[in-house]
Amino acid sequence: MGDTPIAVGLNLGHDGGCAVVAGDQVVAIAEERLNRARYSGGWQAALAYCLDAADLTLAEVGIVVFSCVGPRLEDAFTGGLERYGVDPRRIVSVDHHMSHAYGAFCLSGADEALVVVADGSGNDHQTESYFLADRTGLTRVGGNRAGRPRAGGIGATYEAVTNWLGFDGQESGKTMALASYGDPKAIDLPLFDVIDAHVEGHLERTHDRGLAEFAAASGLDLGRPYAWSEPRARDLAAWVQAQTEDALVGVVTHLMAEHRQTNVCFSGGVAMNCVANEAIRRRTGANLFVPPPASDRGQALGNALCGIHQLTGSVPSLPLVGRDSFGRTYTDDEIHLALRRHPFSGLAERHPHRPFAYRRESDPAVAAAELIAQGKLIGWFDGGSELGARALGSRSILADPRQEATRDVLNTRVKHREFFRPFAPAVLDEHAGTWFEIDRASPYMLFAPQVRAPHRDQLAAVTHVDGSARVQTVDRTVHPAFHRLIARLGDLTGVPVVLNTSFNDTEPIVETPAHAVATFCHTDLDALVFSSGFVAVKTGV
Numbered sequence: 001m002g003d004t005p006i007a008v009g010l011n012l013g014h015d016g017g018c019a020v021v022a023g024d025q026v027v028a029i030a031e032e033r034l035n036r037a038r039y040s041g042g043w044q045a046a047l048a049y050c051l052d053a054a055d056l057t058l059a060e061v062g063i064v065v066f067s068c069v070g071p072r073l074e075d076a077f078t079g080g081l082e083r084y085g086v087d088p089r090r091i092v093s094v095d096h097h098m099s100h101a102y103g104a105f106c107l108s109g110a111d112e113a114l115v116v117v118a119d120g121s122g123n124d125h126q127t128e129s130y131f132l133a134d135r136t137g138l139t140r141v142g143g144n145r146a147g148r149p150r151a152g153g154i155g156a157t158y159e160a161v162t163n164w165l166g167f168d169g170q171e172s173g174k175t176m177a178l179a180s181y182g183d184p185k186a187i188d189l190p191l192f193d194v195i196d197a198h199v200e201g202h203l204e205r206t207h208d209r210g211l212a213e214f215a216a217a218s219g220l221d222l223g224r225p226y227a228w229s230e231p232r233a234r235d236l237a238a239w240v241q242a243q244t245e246d247a248l249v250g251v252v253t254h255l256m257a258e259h260r261q262t263n264v265c266f267s268g269g270v271a272m273n274c275v276a277n278e279a280i281r282r283r284t285g286a287n288l289f290v291p292p293p294a295s296d297r298g299q300a301l302g303n304a305l306c307g308i309h310q311l312t313g314s315v316p317s318l319p320l321v322g323r324d325s326f327g328r329t330y331t332d333d334e335i336h337l338a339l340r341r342h343p344f345s346g347l348a349e350r351h352p353h354r355p356f357a358y359r360r361e362s363d364p365a366v367a368a369a370e371l372i373a374q375g376k377l378i379g380w381f382d383g384g385s386e387l388g389a390r391a392l393g394s395r396s397i398l399a400d401p402r403q404e405a406t407r408d409v410l411n412t413r414v415k416h417r418e419f420f421r422p423f424a425p426a427v428l429d430e431h432a433g434t435w436f437e438i439d440r441a442s443p444y445m446l447f448a449p450q451v452r453a454p455h456r457d458q459l460a461a462v463t464h465v466d467g468s469a470r471v472q473t474v475d476r477t478v479h480p481a482f483h484r485l486i487a488r489l490g491d492l493t494g495v496p497v498v499l500n501t502s503f504n505d506t507e508p509i510v511e512t513p514a515h516a517v518a519t520f521c522h523t524d525l526d527a528l529v530f531s532s533g534f535v536a537v538k539t540g541v
């Protein structure tokens, strides 16, 4: 690689993973995509994957950067990499929130910005951190008050309510979806005070126990926990969602005025809340950028970008331009082999019980559109995988968005999710403003504008109960095959929109062609389409 600066980033916490940045080349993947354990820690498989995809060895790497949650790593920490020949002096660590900030700012394309980070917890009980960033560096300019309990943070408070409703702390998206069904004013009690840009949450302990203690002390009868199916659970979700939006809007408004800056990057797990992101953009007027891997999945990439800064002395700029695909691509031979092999044993190349037939197609995108227009549920595999939690047309399940029943069919036959969680629409960029209340590209499903009222009936499967949709706008040059698919579907149905959800059942999103074939076989998907040439259809469909 000559003089090209090469950095490896590794994340030690949950959502472990690896990123390699070598000049303009980026390869990154979460460990869960490889070991198939959701939210998995670890980085070993991801490191091997990234080095292989980038055709690099550890000996060529200029710097390795770790991050973690909880206590900050000691300077001597090496992760054991010295056993693989890495000079310990080339192994460093970075603050968790600083890593989030690098990941957001470097991918934004902005030359300078205010960066807001909010999550459950970074290092040393940090829950909110604010930075000023330009090409010379990132400087922390504020955050939560030192000594305030972690439980008082925005992310931890949201997690406490999420736990109360019976969900895992990683499942805050379920609370956000449920919130749209509730009345945020049903509970008249503040969860946060925002003083300047300091968030002072009222919970003193994390998890559902913290919420129970707060409720008891405030005379609030919350009933019993673990009851998301009860009507009052919806109000509880709506309450924490509205309070979260108000707190974030208060913070961002104050920081924008204080630092005279309208470019705002937002990252950390809280930034996965697309409804709050929409509120921030709408209510503050910020030029808001949220990176698709805003949660800890983005730590490894943030670390690697920080490493490039340390190697070169300048903060790198790698604007995303509408794509979140940092995984490796797969050859036609690899895809064909996955289709020939038994989907579960991986052994027999020819087996009589294969539940599908496959063929080559000159334009699989058009074939996929025709299947979708016939009401089929398809798996769609295009290029390298997405790093963030959302499937954006690289590893997606696609369906016709017009009928409300499609949502139930998808949930029953494939996804097995709670009824209240909405599916997202992907719309052709050029038609986005016609169908949604949106005035700019939204390529990452990280905002939730309203579906224009006249079109809600035509988009019944992707319009949430409050009229919003987690829309993805699809650019012709960024996603040519996916764009062609939606355009053809628009020709067939009159609606240039496809329902787009992640390609998985309850396991991590598929990574390899073999994963795709296995999920295709063990779910009730009708067809599996590889944009590069193969279409597989279940026998009897």
Ligand SMILES: [Fe+2]
Residues within 6 Å of the ligand: 096, 100, 119, 120, 121, 122, 268, 269, 295, 296
């Ligand atoms: Fe985080």
